[in-house]
């Protein structure tokens with residue numbers, strides 16, 4: 563069972579995320595365990611200072627090394643992977659999510675919007691991950707995204723194992739459209755072929771729609 567420790571200045575941002583939905587059930591069934599820690603617990607001054615002004619000048623504040631080193635040194639275990647969430651990290655891919663799902667222990671460090679002391683990255687971080695080319699106010703939601711993405715690769719977290727293989731990106735094409743009852747709704751009907759019971763025809767139709775959708779929305783995936 564993968565154990566995940568999250569280090570953040572905003573621990574409450576993860577409350578709802580961890581309680582709800584498929585992930586909440588996975589936690590309940592102990593298919594993975596997630597522990598969220600407030601970085602300020604490792605500060606030592608009366609004001610619980612976690613950041614300071616950058617040497618060399620410039621805007622904003624920088625996460626101090628002392629509380630982060632102390633936290634990671636306390637939480638880390640032999641062989642664990644220490645990951646820093648940052649927009650200048652390696653882009654998260656399904657392959658990375660799958661490989662993280664097979665680790666026994668992850669420590670996820672959520673960054674500060676303006677950055678963290680480089681010595682943290684040099685000494686107590688093994689991997690830097692980005693969830694996309696946009697900048698969040700801090701890495702806590704990025705940590706949630708990584709947990710969600712990897713949890714889908716843990717056997718038993720998704721109800722039906724097969725729903726994994728059929729989805730976008732695992733097969734390099736985007737999803738085909740899905741329909742459920744009623745067959746007619748506000749004058750819009752479900753494509754006839756899906757009601758036909760002809761599985762070969764249904765597969766053919768789905769493959770064609772996937773290809774068409776990928777061509778329009780993500781032609782880069784076809785190159």
Ligand code: ADE
Pocket residue numbers: 647648649673691692693694695696697698699700701702704
């Ligand atoms: N922190 C802020 N923006 C981020 C991003 N895009 N990915 C990972 N961590 C982040």
